Amino acid sequence: MLRFVDLLREHQAMVYSLACHALGDPVAAEDLTQDVFLALHEHMDRLESAAHAKAWLLRVAPRRCIDEIRKRRHRAGPPLEAIEAASAPPQDELVLREQVQAMVRRLPARARTVLILRYQDGLAPAEIASLLEVPVETVKSRLHRAVGLLRGRLTRRLAGEPAGRKA
Amino acid sequence: MTDRDRFEKLLSESLRRIQPPPNLEGRILRSLRRRQAVNRNFWIRVAAAVVLTITVWFGLRWRDERRREQQALEIRQKLELALRIANDKLAEADRELNRIGVREVRFEEVGP
Structure with a gap:
């Protein structure tokens, strides 16, 4: 049985670090990490294993980063x-x-x-x-x-x- | 070590994992609880709206039913009164006919 808290503890550094390097803004990286994990929570019933959850995070987090970079382009x-x-x-x-x-x-x-x-x-x-x-x-x-x-x-x-x- | 290897090592070091602030986990869990509370309140409101709608619908139906029953009762009372009046009139006519000695009345005689 997958527990959200366990996934959060295990993968928050991966997502936060990805966002931090991509955005160069620790506050925005925290916001993005929070959004990604809230979205993960909504998908919990569709995740079969810890590996599946990690793959989901690695698929979603970079896309969110790309979207956020594009949104912030005018503030580059x-x-x-x-x-x-x-x-x-x-x-x-x-x-x-x-x-x-x-x-x-x-x-x-x-x-x-x-x-x-x-x-x-x-x-x-x-x-x-x-x-x-x-x-x-x-x-x-x-x-x-x-x-x-x-x-x-x-x-x-x-x-x-x-x-x-x-x- | 070649220049390329050195540069890749520099890239790996520059892009090494950054540890999140210690309060990030708590912040995410608090946000999750807030969202769950909002969702729960939303469904409570939906349920209350459904119950209210059903109650109002049944209430209106009950009121219409009561109104129809009341109308039916009034019509019945009026009909009973009309029948009683007609019966009294017929009895009175029968007594008058008996008094003048008429035993039989043909329909052709009372028709229009």
């Missing part, structure tokens, strides 16, 4: 170039990670979500394709493009850094 932050120009050169790994996170948040909604599912949850392209109901090749191409874009921008950003500090 500064362009990527501005982030790169305004930020101080990364002094340590923490700053570097924050810059990568900011760059990820400037990616298009679907590419951003695919990248987070791949690198946060370690999902294979085939699993992501199944969750988002798109061809595997599309996922691979989005990943390839997103990683290439981020890598290029970060490499340019770090070009002036001393040797050994490059990512």
